[in-house]
Amino acid sequence: MMELLDIASYFLDVRFVLLVFAGSVAGLFVGSIPGLSVSMATALLVSVTYSWTTTDALATIMGVYVVGVFSGAISAILINIPGAPSSVVTTLDGFPLAKKGEAYKALTYAIVYSFIGTVFGFIVLWLLAKPISHIALKFTPMDYFLLALFGLTTVGSLTTKHFAKGLISASLGLLFSMIGIDSVMGTARMTFGISNLQAGINIVPALVGLFGFSEILTVISGGKLEGEVSKVTKSAVKLTLVLKQFGNSMYYSALGTVVGALPGAGGPVAAFLAYSEAKRIVKNPSVPFGEGAVEGIVASESANNACIGGALIPLLTLAIPGDAVTAIILSVFYVHGLRPGPMFIKASPEMFHAILAGGFIGSLFLLVLGFWAAPRISKIIAIPKRILLPLVATLCVIGAFSCNNRMFDVGLMFFFGILGFFMRKRGYSVAPMTLAIVLGGMMDSNFRRAISLASSEDSFFSALLGRPITMLLCILVILTLLSNSKNVKRVLHYLMKRRI
Amino acid sequence: MKKIALINSTRVEGFVFLILSLVLFIYSMILHRLSNTEWKMSPYLFPLVISIFLAFLSLSLLKEGKQLKKEIDREEGVGSNWKDVIYIAIFTLVYCILIGVITFIPATSLFLLVSFWYLGERKRYLILLISLLFPVILYVLFGMLLHVMLP
Numbered sequence: 001m002m003e004l005l006d007i008a009s010y011f012l013d014v015r016f017v018l019l020v021f022a023g024s025v026a027g028l029f030v031g032s033i034p035g036l037s038v039s040m041a042t043a044l045l046v047s048v049t050y051s052w053t054t055t056d057a058l059a060t061i062m063g064v065y066v067v068g069v070f071s072g073a074i075s076a077i078l079i080n081i082p083g084a085p086s087s088v089v090t091t092l093d094g095f096p097l098a099k100k101g102e103a104y105k106a107l108t109y110a111i112v113y114s115f116i117g118t119v120f121g122f123i124v125l126w127l128l129a130k131p132i133s134h135i136a137l138k139f140t141p142m143d144y145f146l147l148a149l150f151g152l153t154t155v156g157s158l159t160t161k162h163f164a165k166g167l168i169s170a171s172l173g174l175l176f177s178m179i180g181i182d183s184v185m186g187t188a189r190m191t192f193g194i195s196n197l198q199a200g201i202n203i204v205p206a207l208v209g210l211f212g213f214s215e216i217l218t219v220i221s222g223g224k225l226e227g228e229v230s231k232v233t234k235s236a237v238k239l240t241l242v243l244k245q246f247g248n249s250m251y252y253s254a255l256g257t258v259v260g261a262l263p264g265a266g267g268p269v270a271a272f273l274a275y276s277e278a279k280r281i282v283k284n285p286s287v288p289f290g291e292g293a294v295e296g297i298v299a300s301e302s303a304n305n306a307c308i309g310g311a312l313i314p315l316l317t318l319a320i321p322g323d324a325v326t327a328i329i330l331s332v333f334y335v336h337g338l339r340p341g342p343m344f345i346k347a348s349p350e351m352f353h354a355i356l357a358g359g360f361i362g363s364l365f366l367l368v369l370g371f372w373a374a375p376r377i378s379k380i381i382a383i384p385k386r387i388l389l390p391l392v393a394t395l396c397v398i399g400a401f402s403c404n405n406r407m408f409d410v411g412l413m414f415f416f417g418i419l420g421f422f423m424r425k426r427g428y429s430v431a432p433m434t435l436a437i438v439l440g441g442m443m444d445s446n447f448r449r450a451i452s453l454a455s456s457e458d459s460f461f462s463a464l465l466g467r468p469i470t471m472l473l474c475i476l477v478i479l480t481l482l483s484n485s486k487n488v489k490r491v492l493h494y495l496m497k498r499r500i
Numbered sequence: 501m502k503k504i505a506l507i508n509s510t511r512v513e514g515f516v517f518l519i520l521s522l523v524l525f526i527y528s529m530i531l532h533r534l535s536n537t538e539w540k541m542s543p544y545l546f547p548l549v550i551s552i553f554l555a556f557l558s559l560s561l562l563k564e565g566k567q568l569k570k571e572i573d574r575e576e577g578v579g580s581n582w583k584d585v586i587y588i589a590i591f592t593l594v595y596c597i598l599i600g601v602i603t604f605i606p607a608t609s610l611f612l613l614v615s616f617w618y619l620g621e622r623k624r625y626l627i628l629l630i631s632l633l634f635p636v637i638l639y640v641l642f643g644m645l646l647h648v649m650l651p
Contacts, residue, residue: 048648164560168517171554175524175547182543187535189543190527213592220588220619223581386619387626390612391634393592397599398638402648410596418589426513444546452540 003353010357016059020358023063024365030064031071032377033388038068039324040215040392043207046332047399050204054336055354061332062358065325067366069267069305070114073297074374077106086267086304089275093289093296100292104375108237109297111370113249117302118363120253121260121309125316126356129345132317136342139318142450142464146473148439151320153480154262156432163484165428173433176201177440184445196408203331205400205413206437210430211324212396213417216389218424245295249302252277256303260310267304274303309359316340316352319442324431327438334438335403514561517554524551584619591615604650608635 010016023045030041041064049057072087077094090110097106139147152174156166179190180200191197252274259270278289278299285293312329314320319341321327333340338348345352400413420430450464457463465474528548532539539545595611602610612631621627642648 048642051648162564164557164564168554168557168561171550171557174550175554178547178550185535185537185541185543187543189531190547217585217589220584221581223584384621386616386621387630389588389619390615391630393588393595393615394608394612394634394638397592397596398642398648398650401599401650402642405649407596407600407651410599414593414596417592421585426509447546447549448541451545455540 003349006350006353007357007360010354011361016055016354016357017361019056019059020063020361021365023060023065024067024362024369025063026060027064027066027068027362028071028369028373028377031068032074032374033383038065038072039207039328040212041068042325042328043204043211044395044399046328046335047204047208047402049332050335050403054332054338054351057332057336058329058351058354059358059361061329062355063362063365065308065329066118066305066359066362067369069308070110070118070301070366070370071374073110073114073301074107074377077103077110077297086271086307087300088268089271089300089304090297092275092300093291093293096290097292097294097297102235102292104235105237105294106292106297107370107374108242109245109294110301111367111374112242113245113298113301114305114370115363115367116246116249117253117256117305118308118359118366120250120302121257121306122356122359122363123309124254124257124306125309125312125359128313129317129352132313133342133345136318138469139342140450140467140470141446141453143467143469143473144319145443145446145450146470146477147318147320148443148446150473150477150480151314151439152432152436153477153484156429156484162427165426166432169423169428169430170432170436173436174440174443176206176433177437178444182444183441184448196406200441201412201437202403202409203334203437204403205409206416207328207331207434208396208399209413209416209418210420210434211328212399213393213413214420214424214430216393216396217417217421219385219389221421221425245298248278248281248295249298251281252299252302253306256306257310259303260307261313267307270303270307270310271300274299312355312359316344316355317342319344319439321435321438324434327431327434330438511562511565514558514563514565517558517561521551521554521558524548524554587618588615591618599651605635605639608638 026041026045027038031038042061045057045061045064049060052060069086073090073094076087076090077098079095094106094110097103152170153167156163156170175190177200179197181187181198182189188198255274255277256267256270259273260267275289275296278295282293282295285295287293289296311321311326315326315330317340319330319339321330330340338344338351396413396417397410400409401407403409420433423430423433454460454464459466465471524547528544528551532542532544532548535542535544537543591611591614595607598607598610601607609631612634613627616627616631639650642650
């Protein structure tokens with residue numbers, strides 16, 4: 001009850017609500033303009049909110065996150081270009097519906113079910129975070145190491161077509177995280193005499209470079225800078241008709257929350273899964289799927305927005321980010337001296353409540369801004385990229401500079417931008433590298449602590465890997481590695497064929 | 501021709517990562533020896549583990565490059581407008597250097613002017629308006645409201 005009151009108190013805090021609103025407006029634009037991403041905006045925001053209080057920073061970021069994920073659907077429906085990867089599936093039915101002159105109807109379904117998905121995800125976060133934290137309290141250093149490793153392997157497997165490339169990206173990220181003064185022994189490592197590197201690679205310029213500047217170069221490289229915008233004519237859409245999909249949306253939202261909680265899976269996977277489930281369970285859609293079925297929009301939007309709450313579960317309870325945006329949010333915590341993990345909710349309940357309140361208020365703004373601004377936004381979506389991209393490049397430079405007020409970080413941003421561009425170009429996802437840069441320090445110190453503790457025991461291996469949780473995590477890591485091995489896949493395929 | 505180039509680049513990547521892992525391995529071994537600590541506490545233990553992991557991955561990439569002879573796929577949605585990418589990267593690099601020399605507002609105006617023009621915007625009044633106004637707005641916003649002292 002006290003918890004509920006605490007969360008409700010944020011609804012009365014004008015400053016908090018205004019900051020969520022500011023973030024929501026930013027999220028609406030960033031998410032709906034193809035070429036700008038929520039992760040890019042959040043990375044830029046980390047640098048801006050550097051000197052703010054944690055609550056203020058979280059309020060703004062939650063607004064961007066919640067509304068940004070939804071608003072990818074606006075451009076998906078109006079111009080057939082998803083504003084965010086998680087809205088790819090929305091284009092399948094959203095754009096055909098818009099082409100039929102029913103863009104407003106498509107937007108209404110997207111708004112309502114994004115709202116429902118978001119609220120569902122945050123309720124699950126609220127209910128599950130504490131029990132998971134209690135389990136996580138039993139974790140040893142080796143468990144933390146394995147958990148982070150599991151996160152990296154799943155990110156590696158889900159964000160790129162080639163598993164090896166995903167893991168290479170993660171390995172390079174770990175390598176970057178090793179640069180600087182070692183936290184255990186206090187010696188400078190891999191700094192090569194550069195004094196600016198002694199404090200390590202600052203996460204903010206790395207993120208701004210990998211997600212911001214590299215994205216600019218990728219958009220320029222793609223050359224596709226314009227698109228045709230569908231006209232939005234307001235028409236009456238009956239709410240009772242829209243809410244007919246409520247039952248199914250609960251199922252898609254549950255699916256989205258679970259997928260979101262898996263490190264690295266994220267919105268696109270959730271939306272695809274929900275869409276395929278919708279095709280399976282909805283026997284008589286309004287029109288066939290792919291031709292403007294509202295059921296497809298419901299599935300995609302419920303699932304990808306429910307991912308937000310899901311992705312925050314491992315972040316807050318285990319310090320393992322569920323996706324790129326939560327990896328950036330993790331850096332916000334570190335920047336403000338907070339340590340997410342099993343003790344987080346107990347030690348900083350006000351931050352947990354601020355996140356929940358930010359999510360719920362953000363979802364309300366999603367509803368308001370969605371209905372008010374989404375139909376009017378078509379002109380902004382059509383801003384030529386030749387104007388937009390240089391402006392974003394300027395923001396990237398400022399973003400990198402502002403975290404430490406030094407030009408060295410701008411250089412780092414440029415380096416990571418170029419690196420990120422080439423990685424994308426060659427099919428290496430930048431997400432595993434980001435997670436690895438964030439988690440590397442924690443993995444290193446826990447790994448050495450675990451080895452050190454185990455070496456003082458009689459039986460080294462049973463001390464290191466003998467506990468049930470450790471064994472379970474080991475099995476999970478091995479299964480992830482094996483299930484992505486081409487040889488294992490070939491054997492499984494052969495066995496399946498023989499059975500048939 | 502395209503096919504051969506793609507096969508080779510995957511193998512080249514594998515080879516580059518293999519060399520990187522070897523360099524990292526040798527670096528970790530040498531510096532560990534110089535640090536006079538036990539392996540369990542050594543700052544070079546984790547880089548050593550990464551180097552071994554990276555070596556396996558690069559070998560798998562080399563193997564994959566060999567197998568790619570049959571299946572060639574273009575990379576995820578990225579085209580190859582190289583000239584524009586190189587120019588914009590150079591503009592940004594020069595911009596980063598210029599900030600330290602001629603300060604933020606003139607450097608940003610110059611960068612925006614050149615970039616807009618290069619990317620194909622031809623409305624002169626629009627270019628001038630945004631190039632002159634945007635840096636000032638940013639300077640005021642960051643400098644006065646967010647307390648970020650821009651150069």
